Amino acid sequence: MKSAVTSGIEIKVSSRYEPVFSNENNGEFLFSYSVEITNTNEFPVRLLNRHWHITDGLGNVRQVDGEGVIGKQPLIKSYQHFKYESACDFTTHVGKMKGYYLFKNLENGYTFKVYIPEFLMISLQKLN
Numbered sequence: 001m002k003s004a005v006t007s008g009i010e011i012k013v014s015s016r017y018e019p020v021f022s023n024e025n026n027g028e029f030l031f032s033y034s035v036e037i038t039n040t041n042e043f044p045v046r047l048l049n050r051h052w053h054i055t056d057g058l059g060n061v062r063q064v065d066g067e068g069v070i071g072k073q074p075l076i077k078s079y080q081h082f083k084y085e086s087a088c089d090f091t092t093h094v095g096k097m098k099g100y101y102l103f104k105n106l107e108n109g110y111t112f113k114v115y116i117p118e119f120l121m122i123s124l125q126k127l128n
Helices: none
Strands: 002-006 009-017 029-039 045-056 061-067 081-090 094-105 111-122
Touching: 002 111, 009 094, 009 111, 029 094, 029 111, 045 081, 081 094
Parallel strands: none
Antiparallel strands: 002 009, 009 029, 029 081, 045 061, 045 094, 094 111
8 A cells, every 4th residue: 555645635545456357368457446535634625636647567658637536526524534446457467656636625725736656556467
């Protein structure tokens, strides 16, 4: 599990290879990841946007931007957390992701970036 704190928001990320949803012979590798976001601030926040920097095993990069996460823009109160799961596909046995979320402080209206630590995705075949 990878973890990082930015501006009082803690991000914990873990990933796993999903062989049932992958087809290694066709170069299709699916990885799921779980994210836990904890607000350690004295004020509530709302997650507005996400930005992902996704790199495959050959160094090819994809950038993904969008509103919220999994179709939601969660409100996270002080000392509360929000968890979600998602997935990413690759054409290589390994890949990595990093990025940031854009949050809004709901007391003063200011927005701020919270960095997502880089995490690796490695298929079981590559580990053997």
